[in-house]
Amino acid sequence: GAVVSQHPSRVICKSGTSVKIECRSLDFQATTMFWYRQFPKQSLMLMATSNEGSKATYEQGVEKDKFLINHASLTLSTLTVTSAHPEDSSFYICSARDPPGEQYFGPGTRLTVT
Amino acid sequence: GEDVEQSLFLSVREGDSSVINCTYTDSSSTYLYWYKQEPGAGLQLLTYIFSNMDMKQDQRLTVLLNKKDKHLSLRIADTQTGDSAIYFCAPNQGGKLIFGQGTELSVKP
Numbered sequence: 001g002a003v004v005s006q007h008p009s010r011v012i013c014k015s016g017t018s019v020k021i022e023c024r025s026l027d028f029q030a031t032t033m034f035w036y037r038q039f040p041k042q043s044l045m046l047m048a049t050s051n052e053g054s055k056a057t058y059e060q061g062v063e064k065d066k067f068l069i070n071h072a073s074l075t076l077s078t079l080t081v082t083s084a085h086p087e088d089s090s091f092y093i094c095s096a097r098d099p100p101g102e103q104y105f106g107p108g109t110r111l112t113v114t
Numbered sequence: 115g116e117d118v119e120q121s122l123f124l125s126v127r128e129g130d131s132s133v134i135n136c137t138y139t140d141s142s143s144t145y146l147y148w149y150k151q152e153p154g155a156g157l158q159l160l161t162y163i164f165s166n167m168d169m170k171q172d173q174r175l176t177v178l179l180n181k182k183d184k185h186l187s188l189r190i191a192d193t194q195t196g197d198s199a200i201y202f203c204a205p206n207q208g209g210k211l212i213f214g215q216g217t218e219l220s221v222k223p
Contacts, residue, residue: 042215102159
């Protein structure tokens with residue numbers, strides 16, 4: 001099956017700094033990638049839809065200036081959490097949609113802001 | 115918008131069948147998915163059903179769809195301890211997946 005990777009798998013950063021998370025589709029080209037956030041014992045909340053070569057579409061309530069998304073190629077999307085605060089600590093998961101339309105999920109990135 | 119509801123917990127004994135239920139509100143969903151999440155990991159696609167189907171079977175997994183009642187279920191036959199995980203149903207709404215809260219399945223030996 002299709003494989004999606006995320007890097008890093010875990011990151012700890014200080015409050016006020018920025019952190020970048022990468023999402024890659026390893027064996028297919030993904031024109032669309034999605035970024036989700038998951039709190040402990042809770043569901044996945046869609047943050048934004050990322051389309052290659054265009055601006056991301058953010059869900060209501062998600063600050064686009066805080067969560068910067070770049071989808072510069074058909075296999076890579078990045079999420080940058082700017083000026084991170086402890087409340088940004090969460091599990092961030094990306095998914096990539098293959099040409100037939102199936103979504104494949106990455107393994108997730110655990111972000112801890114101290 | 116779409117609202118997806120699942121019961122939070124299910125406990126079964128090894129070898130029994132597990133049935134995880136899901137209700138949704140948006141009848142326009144064309145595909146409805148089931149995902150499995152193990153602790154600290156991403157989501158694994160288990161199976162899906164197209165909205166014009168009532169049932170789909172894939173090895174130990176059976177998906178039933180009652181479109182009239184907007185009810186989806188996942189049955190796992192001969193449940194094993196390795197099936198312990200959180201299971202999410204996710205109707206596809208306009209190209210986006212809308213996730214339920216997840217059902218934590220606990221399999222006791």
